[in-house]
Amino acid sequence: MEGGEGTEETPLPLVLTRFQLSEEYGFLLPDPLTELPEPYGPWMEIAHDLPQLIASHQLRSQVHQMPQLSTQHLRGREELHLAHLVLSFITMGYLWQEGEEGTVKVLPQNLAVPFWEVSQALGLPPILSHTDFVLANWRRKNPNRNLDTIISLPGGESLRGFILVTLLVEKAAVPGIKVGYRRAICAILQLDEETLHKALQELAEPPRGHSLPDFHVFPLSWKDNPAMPDGLIYEGVSDEPMAYSGGSAAQSTILHAFDELLGIRHSEEMVPADHATAFLHRMRDYMPPPHRAFVEEIHRAPSLKQHVLSSGDARLCTAFNRCISALAEFRSYHITIVTKYITVPPSALEAKGTGGSHIFSFLKSVRDTTREGMISA
Numbered sequence: 390m391e392g393g394e395g396t397e398e399t400p401l402p403l404v405l406t407r408f409q410l411s412e413e414y415g416f417l418l419p420d421p422l423t424e425l426p427e428p429y430g431p432w433m434e435i436a437h438d439l440p441q442l443i444a445s446h447q448l449r450s451q452v453h454q455m456p457q458l459s460t461q462h463l464r465g466r467e468e469l470h471l472a473h474l475v476l477s478f479i480t481m482g483y484l485w486q487e488g489e490e491g492t493v494k495v496l497p498q499n500l501a502v503p504f505w506e507v508s509q510a511l512g513l514p515p516i517l518s519h520t521d522f523v524l525a526n527w528r529r530k531n532p533n534r535n536l537d538t539i540i541s542l543p544g545g546e547s548l549r550g551f552i553l554v555t556l557l558v559e560k561a562a563v564p565g566i567k568v569g570y571r572r573a574i575c576a577i578l579q580l581d582e583e584t585l586h587k588a589l590q591e592l593a594e595p596p597r598g599h600s601l602p603d604f605h606v607f608p609l610s611w612k613d614n615p616a617m618p619d620g621l622i623y624e625g626v627s628d629e630p631m632a633y634s635g636g637s638a639a640q641s642t643i644l645h646a647f648d649e650l651l652g653i654r655h656s657e658e659m660v661p662a663d664h665a666t667a668f669l670h671r672m673r674d675y676m677p678p679p680h681r682a683f684v685e686e687i688h689r690a691p692s693l694k695q696h697v698l699s700s701g702d703a704r705l706c707t708a709f710n711r712c713i714s715a716l717a718e719f720r721s722y723h724i725t726i727v728t729k730y731i732t733v734p735p736s737a738l739e740a741k742g743t744g745g746s747h748i749f750s751f752l753k754s755v756r757d758t759t760r761e762g763m764i765s766a
């Protein structure tokens with residue numbers, strides 16, 4: 390899964406580490422911590438035992454007995470990410486322990502205040518997002534380097550599989566991100582059509598495939614969710630309820646970055662209140678700020694599509710269109726999987742994830758506007 394970039398020098402503005410992007414792991418947190426320092430033992434104990442505590446309906450009482458810990462002993466990005474991961478998973482379990490009918494309106498202060506503080510420090514929302522679910526939630530299980538999650542929720546192997554496959558997709562996208570961002574943009578800046586052509590050819594190669602697993606869908610949102618119509622009060626933070634969307638791979642930076650690179654503009658015509666563009670843009674608020682800045686940087690870079698169009702070079706047009714096809718195919722494959730595995734009626738799901746968009750018309754619209762990004766002959 391290594392990028393085939395050789396050893397060419399990267400002009401300074403195109404250095405990935407500016408955006409907390411790793412050469413090897415892309416948007417994944419490289420080697421996340423699996424334990425917090427000693428004062429945070431009470432959080433870790435609960436987090437490691439979450440599936441059992443939820444199944445035995447004991448999580449809420451355990452949380453009530455938890456001391457309110459200060460976040461001031463947390464040092465550096467790794468500890469903050471693990472703290473956010475742990476607190477977001479505990480929050481999810483706390484809210485959904487009794488299922489959709491038994492949610493609560495208030496997150497207790499001893500959980501809400503540290504969760505809020507850690508979220509502020511990272512620039513992330515105080516809810517379980519793709520960053521917690523996937524980017525910061527992996528470890529090597531054994532010396533054979535098999536992967537495992539750090540924290541889990543009920544959902545057993547199917548949930549674990551979903552997290553790990555999404556993680557592998559993140560990892561598989563790393564060469565494409567490097568080729569697309571560094572080589573393609575660099576080639577445009579240097580008017581180097583030969584390098585640009587090679588970069589586009591590499592970009593159109595699909596990452597080695599990973600099949601998507603069975604996935605038990607459970608409600609993760611307190612925005613536009615009838616089970617929590619008023620949102621959630623973070624006790625000790627604000628008396629007003631707050632609403633946040635739940636974790637979704639729509640918050641993964643990968644496809645946002647490819648869309649920007651290829652100049653794809655999603656539909657604004659679906660559901661006026663929350664069309665595809667608005668939904669996807671809102672999802673950017675759930676990314677770590679440096680990753681969001683990376684997408685914005687690509688948006689500001691010279692337009693690849695304009696460059697290819699004005700070059701009048703048929704080879705470049707073909708290579709560009711192959712990239713668009715590859716992205717549209719990925720989205721078609723994703724729709725097939727979603728159709729296969731989501732067994733609850735779309736109307737029930739709608740309330741849980743997409744904040745007003747019908748899932749399938751949303752996903753198809755995003756796929757179709759990707760295709761419309763092709764350069765016509």
Ligand code: HEM
Nearest residue numbers: 555558601602604637638639641644720727730742743755
């Ligand atoms: C069985 C597995 C999966 C299911 C059931 C599933 C389901 C969904 C659903 C329901 C949405 C609509 C948005 C939302 O409700 O939040 C969505 C969007 C999305 N999903 Fe998945 N997903 C799966 C796996 C993946 C994987 C592995 C990736 C790879 C990163 C992925 C990437 C995306 C993206 C990028 C979007 C936003 C729409 C787009 O840009 O095309 N999904 N998914």
